[in-house]
Amino acid sequence: MSDLRAVGVRPWFxxxxxxxxxxxxxxxxxxxxxxxVATALVLLIDIGLGYAPHFTKFFSPDAVGxxxxxxxxxxxxxxxxALRWLPKAWGAQALFxxxxxxxxxxxxxxxxxxxxxxxxxxxxxxxxxxxxxxxGGDRLRHTLFLMTAVSCSGAxxxxxxxxxxxxxxxxxxxxxxxxxLFVQLACLYFFSGYYKVLSPIWRxxxxxYWASHDLGWSLCPGTANQVPVWAHRLSALVTLGWELGFxxxxxxxxxxxxxxxxxxxxxLGTLLTLEVGAFALYSIACYTAFVPWERxxxxxxxxxxxxxxx
Numbered sequence: 370m371s372d373l374r375a376v377g378v379r380p381w382f383x384x385x386x387x388x389x390x391x392x393x394x395x396x397x398x399x400x401x402x403x404x405x406v407a408t409a410l411v412l413l414i415d416i417g418l419g420y421a422p423h424f425t426k427f428f429s430p431d432a433v434g435x436x437x438x439x440x441x442x443x444x445x446x447x448x449x450x451a452l453r454w455l456p457k458a459w460g461a462q463a464l465f466x467x468x469x470x471x472x473x474x475x476x477x478x479x480x481x482x483x484x485x486x487x488x489x490x491x492x493x494x495x496x497x498x499x500x501x502x503x504x505g506g507d508r509l510r511h512t513l514f515l516m517t518a519v520s521c522s523g524a525x526x527x528x529x530x531x532x533x534x535x536x537x538x539x540x541x542x543x544x545x546x547x548x549x550l551f552v553q554l555a556c557l558y559f560f561s562g563y564y565k566v567l568s569p570i571w572r573x574x575x576x577x578y579w580a581s582h583d584l585g586w587s588l589c590p591g592t593a594n595q596v597p598v599w600a601h602r603l604s605a606l607v608t609l610g611w612e613l614g615f616x617x618x619x620x621x622x623x624x625x626x627x628x629x630x631x632x633x634x635x636x637l638g639t640l641l642t643l644e645v646g647a648f649a650l651y652s653i654a655c656y657t658a659f660v661p662w663e664r665x666x667x668x669x670x671x672x673x674x675x676x677x678x679x
Contacts, residue, residue: 374538377521396544397663398524405522407654408513409476415647428461451494478527485518506648520546547658551679555616562612574602586644
């Protein structure tokens with residue numbers, strides 16, 4: 370009897386992906402289950418704190434966004450939104466009710482493929498209907514919902530968990546959805562750092578000093594003067610080094626854990642001090658897939674076959 374129970378179907382990949390062990394390896398099911406739970410929790414927080422308090426202003430029949438971005442849905446564009454197909458009187462309420470229901474379904478692990486795809490469709494619909502409510506980082510949640518949907522994330526820690534007393538073997542699933550998230554984060558960080566390093570104010574480090582005093586960016590401009598200027602500059606320079614080095618540092622075994630921990634601290638810092646919306650929370654949710662949750666249950670058999678990298 371095998372020590373591991375493999376579930377899920379690996380799709381066909383063209384060369385060289387088909388020959389790349391890192392891309393095709395299986396990972397413990399606990400990692401994608403943690404990703405599913407974290408994604409669902411962040412989505413509920415996003416809806417409850419980001420949209421609900423100003424729902425009428427953003428999505429009523431007379432909302433500004435309904436008219437401001439109407440040209441996006443012309444015949445010469447490929448944008449779509451379910452909010453454009455539903456009646457204005459109650460369409461937004463219905464869509465958000467479905468969105469909340471999909472988040473709850475993801476949280477408890479009920480049909481994660483279906484609920485993840487529904488969450489993605491609702492997210493894209495809301496984004497396209499009124500992109501002015503969002504920032505570029507919010508697009509990360511679209512990929513997050515898709516990868517959660519296709520990652521067999523309901524295999525454990527959910528109402529449809531496959532683990533039972535008659536077959537207690539550790540469960541492994543295809544790891545490529547987590548690899549997609551890692552590649553997206555690596556590209557996001559590297560190119561963000563690349564464009565930042567072109568700016569003299571970033572290279573000098575003073576950008577964080579000015580951002581922390583900016584009423585449009587800072588959540589706590591009144592306390593910014595309590596932080597020494599050198600600390601603002603140091604944080605900017607560390608951010609540059611971390612973003613540019615992430616694709617290598619997060620793969621190299623000796624620097625992987627510090628790099629990922631620094632990433633979580635970075636997003637926590639931006640969440641508490643800067644106006645970045647829910648981007649920081651969705652980014653932190655991505656990191657849950659890189660944590661060896663299976664080791665907390667003492668499954669040494671799974672831990673020994675865990676992927677070498679994120």
